[in-house]
Amino acid sequence: xxxxxxxxxxxxxxxxxxxxxxxxxxxxxxxxxxxxxxxxxxxxxxxxxxxxxxxxxxxxxxxxxxxxxxxxxxxxxxxxxxxxxxxxxxxxxxxxxxxxxxxxxxxxxxxxxxxxxxxxxxxxxxxxxxxxxxxxxxxxxxxxxxxxxxxxxxxxxx
Numbered sequence: 203x204x205x206x207x208x209x210x211x212x213x214x215x216x217x218x219x220x221x222x223x224x225x226x227x228x229x230x231x232x233x234x235x236x237x238x239x240x241x242x243x244x245x246x247x248x249x250x251x252x253x254x255x256x257x258x259x260x261x262x263x264x265x266x267x268x269x270x271x272x273x274x275x276x277x278x279x280x281x282x283x284x285x286x287x288x289x290x291x292x293x294x295x296x297x298x299x300x301x302x303x304x305x306x307x308x309x310x311x312x313x314x315x316x317x318x319x320x321x322x323x324x325x326x327x328x329x330x331x332x333x334x335x336x337x338x339x340x341x342x343x344x345x346x347x348x349x350x351x352x353x354x355x356x357x358x359x360x
Contacts, residue, residue: 283341
């Protein structure tokens with residue numbers, strides 16, 4: 203019963219467009235953590251100050267690949283959105299809060315940027331915020347009618 207509620211959605215077919223963007227970006231970013239580890243994976247995690255970067259970068263990459271793929275196909279969409287929300291909250295905490303403050307924060311380092319503070323943080327956080335709120339949206343509304351979730355829930359398509 204709870205599993206069926208997790209899959210059931212009354213969201214329109216157009217939610218597929220949100221899934222395409224959110225799933226596609228996370229899938230792509232997860233793959234790039236392995237393709238370009240110095241820039242996007244372990245090397246980046248070291249620069250940021252993420253603890254245990256040799257373990258965390260591949261872990262995050264796998265989470266982004268798996269969750270992004272699930273969202274793309276519309277399978278277990280609400281569950282897949284949860285780790286991505288956590289992922290984005292950690293990204294904002296570790297990379298955008300130092301920009302807001304203009305100095306390192308809680309062991310996380312500050313990148314060299316032309317300007318810091320509120321506007322600098324908002325500029326740098328635009329993709330993170332879009333991915334965070336897109337993931338929250340999918341957690342709330344579900345996968346929409348064009349999804350595996352809808353097929354498995356037994357809800358007839360209108």
